[in-house]
Amino acid sequence: MRATITMLALAVHLGALAAPLPEPVGYVMTLQAPAYLMARDNHTPVRTGQAVVDESTLQTGPGGTLGITFEDGTRLALGPQSDVELLDYRFDPAADALALHLYLHRGTLSLAPGRLASLRPDAVTVQTDEGLVAVRDAHLLLKVAP
């Protein structure tokens, strides 16, 4: 019985290990706590140098800020009390895969475009509850009031 449980636990553990680790699409380069990263059901305080993966959510608390540089050189910063979801990021010009789609739920965001926006006009978008912004190689400031 005990052996069975151990085997089962091992199998579950191996199953978790077998799930492929997502590739980092960017890194946290600047940070003022409090700031949090939610990815794959984990909610953790952000560290400088931390990898950001696709389909994660970044949040800042009162006085918190963070800045990310993506693989293509796009830079994203959040002001305090902000909540942004990374819906999709792809940067593989050889495979024609070019996308950066964000959802700003609340707060302030500054986005300085990189290679993605210059390679394809509608590759970079930020969605909000009230509308969508397509970033065509311009520096975007976006505020979503609470």
Add this chain to the structure above:
Amino acid sequence: MRHAFVVGLATLLGGCVNASYVAMLPAPDGDSGSLLVANPAGQHLLQTPGQAVSLGPGAPRPLQLPAWQVERDFAAAQAALPPAVERYRLYFEGAGLTLTERSEANIGHLLNRIRHRTPVAISVIGHTDRLGGRDLNHRTGLLRAQQVADRLRAEGIQGSSLIELRVGSHGEDDPLIDTPDETAEPRNRRVEVMLR
């Protein structure tokens, strides 16, 4: 009367502070691009830095916002923006793996910049011209990139501030100068180092 004006101004500012909006900053290279703001009620194209557009239930409409308000709303986010990426190109003698004298001399400057950026993520991508087969060129690009990456490691760039050293090759597919196939072009035989 003066009292009424103050109250009126406070109401106006209060309205601005609590509203959602989009603003455009000038691009550092002067070529500003544009921002398209759209919702089911309509759309508005922002083409001039310094302009702003409202974001609410109705169609997006131009907003007259004082510069200080935008600066105040985004001061924290702007201060958190990481530094712009830096790109460096290193060139090779002939079809081989030896850096040109000039690129060799630039390595010191590159190392200096790497040590000044904390934290830093580095991409080292090799490129070739179109002389020879595509697969061979991809491998040659990778050899050139590995050569440069080994050199950077040998100079001791690994520290707590180095997040990533990514090495890759775009072979002959990402030329600086477009040429027909089977053409020698020294300017395309390069390694690009990007500091993020």
